[in-house]
Each structure stands twice: as C-alpha cells, then as structure tokens.
Amino acid sequence: MTPKSSILLLVSCIAAIASVGSVFELTSGVPQLGQANTTIILAISIPLTIGSFFLAVIDARANLK
Numbered sequence: 001m002t003p004k005s006s007i008l009l010l011v012s013c014i015a016a017i018a019s020v021g022s023v024f025e026l027t028s029g030v031p032q033l034g035q036a037n038t039t040i041i042l043a044i045s046i047p048l049t050i051g052s053f054f055l056a057v058i059d060a061r062a063n064l065k
Contacts (some may be wrong), residue, residue, distance in 0.1 A: 001060050001063075002059060004059050005056040005059040005063070006056075008052045008053070008055050008056035009052070012048075012052040012053040015048040016045070018041055018042075018045040019041075019049060022038050022039075022042035026038055026039065026042065
C-alpha cells in the first residue's frame with residue numbers, strides 16, 4: 001500500500017462517516033445544520049466515498065510489485 005492509497009482510503013472513510021451522519025440527521029426531522037446544508041453534504045459525500053475508495057484500490061493494485 002502506498003501513501004497515496006492510504007490517503008485515499010482516509011478520505012473515503014471520512015466521507016462515509018459524513019454520509020451516514022447526514023442520513024441520520026435528515027431522518028431525525030430537524031438537522032442541526034439545516035435541511036439544505038445537510039442534503040448538500042450527503043450529495044457530495046456519497047460520490048466522494050465511492051470514488052476515493054475505487055481510486056485507492058486501483059492505486060494499491062498497481063503497486064503490488
């Protein structure tokens with residue numbers, strides 16, 4: 001595993017935590033940051049989680065040697 005893939009996995013984990021937190025906030029009825037801000041965070045964090053995870057896997061596989 002390279003430092004690049006480690007950082008990408010860290011970003012993926014943080015974005016996943018943000019997306020789960022946003023879902024809980026939105027389902028609670030009254031989000032602390034407001035409906036619009038929480039929805040924006042959720043909309044950004046889901047693709048960021050998936051994208052950074054796949055980039056980390058691709059980078060780690062490329063450097064297996």
